[in-house]
Amino acid sequence: MRAQSRTPWSNTVRTGLLGGVAALLLSLVGLIEASAQRAIITGVLSMGHTLLLLIYVWAAQQAVRRLAADGERQPSRLETLTHGALAGLLISAVLAALVLLGQVINLRAVFINASPALFDLLTLKLGTWLGGGVLLVVGVVLGLLVASLSFIPSQFRKPLVLGLAAIPVVSVLASALFAIRGLSLLGALILLVLVAAASYLWDLKKGAVRERMNNLTPTGQRTTRWLRWLLPAVIVLLLPLLGKYPSEVLDNVGLYILMGLGLNIVVGFAGLLDLGYVAFFALGAYTMGVLTSPEIQWAGARLTFWEALPFSVLVATISGILLGIPVLGMRGDYLAIVTLGFGEIIRLVALSDWLKPYIGGSNGITRIPKAVVGPIELATPQTLYYLIILGCLVVAFVTIRVKDSRLGRAWMAVREDEDVAQAMGIDLVRTKLLAFATGAAFSGLSGAIFASKLTSIYPHSFHLLVSINVLCLIIVGGMGSIPGVIVGSLALVGLPELLREFSEYRLMMYGAALVFMMLNRPEGLMPEARRKLELHEAEGGAGE
């Protein structure tokens, strides 16, 4: 709808060039070369090539879809193929131009990543001229293939696409988790067939299964509903069996989920943009450190993890209220700036020489004990995982209950319109302070577990970037949505840890993910029902 005035051709050219620029960007920042180390299908396809492939697929698909959506009549097959091919060709042309330019002038003076290795990757080691030609041909062929996908009847297309998508996903997971170096060609094919067949059969039988479920006796239905919860629950509980490193990653994801659920209350529910959220994480962690580490002399008898935990949460909660009081009258950007300052102040105070005798200054606090449950010390990432899952469950439960309570409705009203909320009889002070306090409590809990997980904490662990990360994962997951926090944490914390090639590009990925989300899915990956509804109705033009 947006591009009604453009002709289909200019649309496709624009999409192709956009894809070309994206491919160029990924190449020049070094991401393609870095991720070429990892094989998706051994000897056949590297991850670097897969990334480029995804751009081709996106562009060609976009071109074909717009062609079908914008025109007054159904495009012919030839038109569809031509547009797909053109989009693919344009991406290749941009990349080929890069390769050519790289032969003429020394690009490396400016773009250090424009290396011979990159050019080899782009030209498939066939040299500038032959390789460049092949690159163009490959672009056209890819465009044609993607375009011809739209000719396949949809009951076959979906399984095929899912099967193809499963290859890189499974391969990346397998290599990240088990140090397997890519799938074999045969393995990839088997995977493709299995996933496609499963998807096809499921689509075929879905109706019958639903019907049978509906025909079950009430007790039977209840059992199946339980089973539907039980299966994911069992999987979640078994995840640590994947090993030490995956558990470590999941632990980090879990700590971010805790923080995300807390900030979600402040930002997502109550609409208060808090950029200093890391402060409460830090306070929770430092409280744990001060009360439990044998290094600290001045704070009385040493407590265990469990004894110190309530204090961590309490200190964070009280600080949440203390921060809340001065910013009660502030809105939007003012609030954001003041809270941002608060976060930095806490970090700088922790770093200061002034408090060094008490909390270690830049040396931090070390020798923080692990949590002990009965005879077991939660010393490994695997055991710690269960503690974190428990924390997440408690926090998620509280969040769900609060969301539908009077307080939850008050938060929603304050988020929508502060003045009107007041005029409805909502106590603004109480409502805002409770949001800050609850959010801070969750973050404090996360910080306390973090401290005992690492056994040592330093001021630099509590950088502004943590607040930004948490905010990003909420936005990507979907403001105000609890599943969104989980998905956002997995996507923005879990994924980059698995793909270590990407660690350098983490911030770039965040930026790209945010821009992409704002343009294509502003409601987030797992939107809150209300927001989804609203954006849907806006699209339908049901407004005034």
Add this chain to the structure above:
Amino acid sequence: MALLEVNTIHTYYGAIHALKGISIQVEQGEIVTLIGANGAGKSTTLNTICGILHPHQGSILLDGEPIHGLRPHEIVARGVAQAPEGRRVFGRLNVIENLEMGAFARKDKAGIRRDMERVFTLFPRLKERAKQVAGTLSGGEQQMLAIGRALMASPRLLLLDEPSMGLAPILVEAIFDTIREINAQGTTILLVEQNALMALSVANRGYVLETGNIVLHDSASALQKNEMVRKAYLGEE
């Protein structure tokens, strides 16, 4: 004793002296209107009564008890509700949820249900759109919702800020008919309007506000005949 008594209040926005000693009385059961040009201070007056703004001087009494020191939610609890200027319904919530929000301060479930029925009887259009998201309602429907939402607080005194703003004449008529009906059912109303003609036709008494001062007050019928009012607000030469 008057239901509402506003005694020479002065309200400031920072250094801006918006209300310069205003006095208003509203008796139980009346419709009183406050008319004046844009920027005269009408909304400021209502917001000061509601407790969203605080007067620097003067007093506001409800049933003889001072309320000018109270916070907005406490004033709502005492029976004063406002349908704010520009409607400001909760755009993402549906009609029912908006109405429930209006009853936030109350805990009597049966009473809330009764008042919801009452609102739906007053505004059958809202009942038809009970599940529709408020942001997608038409301007007139949003105004009905804003009034309905204020009624859900079960107020003794209803403050209406320019309910006719931006509505087609036929809708304005309908809204004013309903205002009369609400009043007939026993709710006292303080009505702020720029549309002096309509406002004076439903009100018992009126006050004319100019740049933060009350310049005139009289019965509605007298104001309708008043030379100055006719020139300034009823568009006559």
